[in-house]
Amino acid sequence: MTSAGGSVLVRYFAAASEAAGRDEETLTVEDATVGAVRAVLLERYGDAMSRVLASGSFLVDGVATRDDARPVRERIDVLPPFAGG
Template sequence: MAVTVRLFAAAEAAAGRDEDQVDAGTLGGAIDVLSGRYGETMTKVLGASSFLLDGVAAYERDAELIDGQRLDVLPPFAGG
C-alpha cells in the first residue's frame, strides 16, 4: 500500500524532508519503514509521536492502511 507520510517538527528534522512515501499495510509497518529509513533519531521521535490517518487519530499499530491514504506524524510540540 503506497501511503503519503507528512512529517512535522522533529520528524521532519530527523528525515531532512517534510514528506515521504512508504509501502506498508499497517501503521506499525509504516513506523518500521520510517525507522529503518531514517535511523535512531527517527525511531525515538516516532516513539513519542501521535499519528493521523486521513485526519483521524490512529492509536493501534495494527491499524490498516489503504492505498493512497495520508499518514501524518505529529511529534510532541512545545510553545504556545
C-alpha cells in the same frame, strides 16, 4: 480496506520532518498499517526517528493514533509530541 503493497503518502511535521530530512514522501509499504509504516521509518531513519516515534503519534483519517494495527489507506502524518498537548 488495507493497502497491500501500495503507495502511502507520509507527511512529517516539526521534529519528524527534521529526522526524515523532508516534509513528505511516498513509500511502498506491504500490508500498510501504522506498525508497518513505523517499521519502515525506523529502518530508514534510525535513531533520530526512533526518538520522535517513542513519544509522538500518527494521524490516520483525521484521528491521532499509536495503534500499530490501524490500517493506512493513502496517507499518514507523523506527529512529534507537542508541548502542552
